[in-house]
Amino acid sequence: MNINTNKIVSITEANQNFSRVAKLTEKHGELYIFKNNKPKYKLVDIENDTSIEMTDDEKIDFIAARILKLYRPAFEELAK
Numbered sequence: 001m002n003i004n005t006n007k008i009v010s011i012t013e014a015n016q017n018f019s020r021v022a023k024l025t026e027k028h029g030e031l032y033i034f035k036n037n038k039p040k041y042k043l044v045d046i047e048n049d050t051s052i053e054m055t056d057d058e059k060i061d062f063i064a065a066r067i068l069k070l071y072r073p074a075f076e077e078l079a080k
Helices: 011-016 016-027 054-079
Strands: 008-010 031-037 038-044
Touching: 008 011, 011 016, 011 031, 011 038, 016 031, 016 038
Parallel strands: 008 031
Antiparallel strands: 031 038
16 A cells, blocks of 8 residues: 555644544545554545545535635625
């Protein structure tokens, strides 16, 4: 198994600084968490993982949430 070293964090780091680990996962799409110097867990950005199957309704919910997050200030201004 070949793993890009930029996609590796220790279980201690994941425990102590999960927000940083989540940001790295968003950046790389996936992250490997090592325990005792061996890969133990794989964390994936579910919105960008093509191996996870979703229904059309679930896809719409994800896309709608992403659009709302990006353009919330504009929507709030239009709602005035």
